[in-house]
Amino acid sequence: MCSRYLIIFGFVLIYTLNVTFAAYGDHKHRDPIDYTDDDVNRLFEQWEENDEDGSSKDDEDDPRKHQPKRPLTGKDPEKLFAQMKKGQATMLTALVAGNPTKRETEQIALIWWMGLRNALYDVHKFVGDDNKIVFGIDDGSRIYEIKEFLINQPECYEVIIDQQTFPGRGSKPTKSKLKEL
Incomplete structure (x- = not known):
């Protein structure tokens, strides 16, 4: 009689374990790194089916969704040029005011470069002639x-970007220079 209960207890235990592990499925215990593209697609479809209103919450919170798309226009050539050069390496040339020596130009270039680096601009400097710095x-x-940073420097004569020149603070005569004339 005891053996009958033991056999019935064994079958019930095996059945319970089988049902328990079959309900969880094999995907619950797998590492996500081992998922195939089909597994990921199935999970995405299940996620979309369980979504209540058909749209994700992130779409509603996305501020870019409500902004109108602005095409590139020629109204502001500086912004247009900046948008065209986004992510591309570009160069600009700065001329130092007065008649500096190459050593003075290198010192000024170092000061400007450190100011730009401290402002979190990723720039490289090259000193060319006695008064020319290429960034x-x-x-x-x-x-x-x-360019705005450079033209506001008192030692800057002008900045050249793509064959356009922008006068710096050093190109304007000061009051002491005007008195000498």
């Missing part, structure tokens, strides 16, 4: 921000 910029979309 290489990894992201061309920021070139006009760098």
Whole structure:
């Protein structure tokens, strides 16, 4: 009599374990790194089926969804140029005011380069002639921000970007120079 209960208990135990592990499925215990493309697609479909209103919450919170798309226009050539050069390496040339020596130009270039680096601009400097500094910029979309920094320096005569010249503070005669004339 005891053996009958033991056999029935064994079958019930095996049946319970089988049903329990079959309900969880094999995908519950797998590492996500081992998923195939089909597994990921099935999970995505299940996720979409279980979505209540058919749209994800992220779409509603996305601020870019409500912004109108702006085409590139020629109204502001600086912004247009910056958008065209986004992610591309570009260069600009800065001329130092006065008649500096090459050593003075290198010192000024170092000061400007450190100021740009401290402002988190990724630039490279090359000193050319006695009064010419060439700046290489990894992201061309920021070139006009760098130009604004440079033309506001008192030692800057002018900045040249893509054959356009922008006068710096050093190109304007000061009051002491005007009195000398």
